[in-house]
Amino acid sequence: RKEVEQDPGPFNVPEGATVAFNCTYSNSASQSFFWYRQDCRKEPKLLMSVYSSGNEDGRFTAQLNRASQYISLLIRDSKLSDSATYLCVVTLISNSGYALNFGKGTSLLVTP
Amino acid sequence: DAGVTQSPTHLIKTRGQQVTLRCSPKSGHDTVSWYQQALGQGPQFIFQYYEEEERQRGNFPDRFSGHQFPNYSSELNVNALLLGDSALYLCASSLGPASNEKLFFGSGTQLSVL
Numbered sequence: 001r002k003e004v005e006q007d008p009g010p011f012n013v014p015e016g017a018t019v020a021f022n023c024t025y026s027n028s029a030s031q032s033f034f035w036y037r038q039d040c041r042k043e044p045k046l047l048m049s050v051y052s053s054g055n056e057d058g059r060f061t062a063q064l065n066r067a068s069q070y071i072s073l074l075i076r077d078s079k080l081s082d083s084a085t086y087l088c089v090v091t092l093i094s095n096s097g098y099a100l101n102f103g104k105g106t107s108l109l110v111t112p
Numbered sequence: 113d114a115g116v117t118q119s120p121t122h123l124i125k126t127r128g129q130q131v132t133l134r135c136s137p138k139s140g141h142d143t144v145s146w147y148q149q150a151l152g153q154g155p156q157f158i159f160q161y162y163e164e165e166e167r168q169r170g171n172f173p174d175r176f177s178g179h180q181f182p183n184y185s186s187e188l189n190v191n192a193l194l195l196g197d198s199a200l201y202l203c204a205s206s207l208g209p210a211s212n213e214k215l216f217f218g219s220g221t222q223l224s225v226l
Binding site for chain 1 (some may be wrong): 168
């Protein structure tokens with residue numbers, strides 16, 4: 001079983017729509033959670049961290065459910081510029097360091 | 113303030129050859145991690161360097177090796193290249209190996225093995 005699993009999509013939504021992505025992780029000891037955005041042929045960029053209490057950044061809302069080992073990202077009022085791949089990321093930190101475990105990514109296409 | 117820089121941007125090699133990729137971390141960062149991203153996949157962790165030592169390693173064979181220099185820059189070496197090594201190789205930098213601060217990625221090196 002993959003450590004981080006996401007629905008690859010693609011999700012095709014019209015401008016202004018609300019879209020939600022889900023992600024599950026297998027290691028219950030995972031400590032930190034993030035959503036990254038990756039545009040075609042570019043490097044991943046941090047979109048937002050995910051906290052147990054849930055957090056919001058403008059049109060973006062992230063939620064974490066540790067009991068179910070489940071992370072979500074909600075995008076409201078979608079813009080054309082939101083078209084990208086959204087990567088769910090989970091980290092496990094040890095004394096020697098940490099590594100990011102990426103999901104395969106969920107592809108989003110926002111259409112006019 | 114320069115971000116993470118990687119070179120070269122693109123590279124074409126043939127099976128069996130060896131390749132070296134380079135990375136300069138963001139100014140002020142001392143830790144470098146390398147990731148491999150195959151087409152249609154998420155980035156996979158290769159290894160992390162801090163204080164010129166390999167601190168953590170992902171599930172990659174010994175053909176993948178690295179080095180970190182005193183100025184914190186890093187190299188990724190891949191020997192005996194296979195077709196399956198074709199991927200985007202991403203370097204990321206941070207301050208400290210166990211920092212949970214934002215990780216900065218370079219724009220990557222696209223390696224094609226023919």
